[in-house]
Amino acid sequence: MAALAVAALLAGLWFGVLRPAVRSEAKAAVKDPVQAAASQAAEAKQKASGAEAAAAAAQKAAGMSPAPAAPATPSARATPGAGPAPGPGATLFSHRLTAAPKAGQDGTDTYTVPDGRTLRLADLVLENPQGDSGTVTIAVDDKPLLSPALENFREQDFHWASAILVSGKQRVTLTVSCQQVGHPATGANPATCSAAALLSGSLE
Template sequence: MGATTSLASRQLSVTPGQAVEATVLVRNNGTLVDQFTMDIVGDSREWAEVTPRVMNLMPGQDGEVTVRFTPPRNSSVPAGQVPFGVRVLSREDPPNSSVAEGAVDVEPFMDLQLELSPKSSRCRTRAVHEVVVENSGNYPIPVEVVTNDPEEQLKLSLDHSTLTVQPGTSAFLKLRAKPYDRFLRGPDKRLPFGVTALAPDQPPVNMDGTVVQQQMLPKWLLPAAATVLAAAVVLAVLWFTLVKPTVQTAAREAGKSAAEEAQAELQEQANLAERRAVAAEEKANSAAKKVDEMAAGGGAGAGAAGAGGRGATTDDQGVDISNGSAVDFRITTDADAQPDPAEFESFTVPDGVIPADKTLVLTDIILQNPRGDSGTLAIKRGDDVLYATGLQNFRDMDFHFLEPWTFSPDQPLTVEVSCQLPGAPAPATGKCTPAVSFSGRLSGPTPS
């Protein structure tokens, strides 16, 4: 037959942190001695205790079981009714176990806490604090957060001031504190303020904080400026006493060395010019001696031919190149641009400048490339190249010959140009236009 149970009071009320007890009557309705085990079912089993948990009853015998409920004083058990059941299990007749049901009314309680982080801050223009509103009670609490400035030196603002905090949770608010006045230099100022949390039917919860206002100029600025100034003074002293004399000495030594090098180079050039002059003089003396020898061997007729008592100077073809009429002319070129540097265009002496029976004796040449063309220019005697140069190597360049160049009628003077890139501004035709000016004499055959 199992057991029957009855609960003395099905409605219980308890304040969190305290205890309430209920009595359960258990009767053995069977015909055998039976052992009964009691436990709690429902959400209250974590904070409920059954005494005793096991009892033995004779047939028809009654027994009492005490159930003690002690809900903790925190947010883990919300306020309101919590159903429970006292289950009685029969060892001899398990299918006929029974349950006595009831409910515990957990009363509400409030535990509102307020924190400020940090409690004290340092700033020059604005400080930021965090306000934490924590509800450790067992029901939602509507809260209003207000600030106060007892000395009226701060502008205080919250991102929001009204909120509802659920049990077992915390709300976070940003509090910005801005001093009304600023100062460049001076001691720190302590500016107190307060934060209050207001809830219905509950006393206010207060928290005090402080803003330490600092001077606008950093404290390290003046020492750093003094250090920099001292370093500047030290550097200036070092400059004028050590570095500058050393630099000046080095500069003087460098200038002296450069002057000595320049003087040596000028001396070397002077020596080279002197050697060239000596060589030219020796060459002239040799030529004069040769003329004298030719005059001595040629007899009176030859002596008469030389107005000064010397014979005429001739080339290897017997042409007198020591005198003649002066001649000046210019060969201008107009060469097409082409990529092959081996291809040349030839330009000759203008017609009528050199008679067919005259020999050209050149003593001076002026090369002109005013537009900066690129390519190659060559001066030829017949098929022989006497001089070749790159156009990019000169704009104006002149030559004076100690030993003149001679051009016989069968070995005419020509100028050849290989144009690779016309200079700027290039003509519309895209051609290179260097020119060569020539000066010399026109000589005829030596009289027999």
């Protein structure tokens, strides 16, 4: 019984006296650093606001306008196949060139830019659906831009960050040099090569 009485007394001392004192000391120990951090944050914010105001005043005194805010990124996705809108006075452009020469011969197709306009060529897709052999050349006024081998691709696309400019009355020419006609997996064997180029961009 004496042991139980001592245990009860110790428990009463812990819950009634020691525990509240420990909790009070812990709260006091945490309170001061938290208040100090909040005070430092408020002081830093006030200094930052003062610096922004000083910078704006300096720009105004120098006759400079504040830097514009960066445009918000559109949340909606672009429609597939619809690229960026052309500049003022420009229209979206696409044109397909095709050629079907016999083996050992060349075939050409040409697009001439209208007088007074400029073609901004941004994308080019080459097609070799039959698997022909030979070369396909894209040129501007007889100056070759590229000339890949037909047997290296069935479809190949090119996209230029800096568009190729073609002035009015200049010609974009597709030339197909057919070495061997391909044999598609299905259908009758063709008598000629068949290649094409899709030009895309804008007319300004």
